[in-house]
Amino acid sequence: MSQNRPETTNELAEQARASNVEMSERVCLDMSHFKSVLRHLRKVDDNIILRMNTTNTAAAGECQIMFGVLQTAYARRDHDIEYCLRVLDRKIDERRAENTPSFSLQTQ
Numbered sequence: 001m002s003q004n005r006p007e008t009t010n011e012l013a014e015q016a017r018a019s020n021v022e023m024s025e026r027v028c029l030d031m032s033h034f035k036s037v038l039r040h041l042r043k044v045d046d047n048i049i050l051r052m053n054t055t056n057t058a059a060a061g062e063c064q065i066m067f068g069v070l071q072t073a074y075a076r077r078d079h080d081i082e083y084c085l086r087v088l089d090r091k092i093d094e095r096r097a098e099n100t101p102s103f104s105l106q107t108q
Contacts (some may be wrong), residue, residue: 018040018076023083034084038077042077044073052066
């Protein structure tokens with residue numbers, strides 16, 4: 001592996017999985033925290049130009065690895081966004097059932 005790369009392939013794959021980032025109901029209901037988590041989950045995308053400049057794009061294996069990392073990152077982000085949409089839908093339904101007219105997300 002080249003010394004110029006910002007991360008090793010294993011580090012990049014771990015960053016895409018974002019196993020150290022927990023998505024919870026609390027995060028979904030706190031818009032500033034949710035945005036912060038999404039920023040972290042976009043790190044792989046944000047560094048794609050640098051990564052592509054240091055990847056041997058003529059080598060099919062390296063491109064395939066990079067594609068797999070991006071797919072993992074996109075799947076994780078999609079899963080978390082869908083989870084939060086379900087949480088918010090449920091919370092809205094609960095509030096409607098309570099006939100509580102004021103419902104707002106926590107924002108800063």
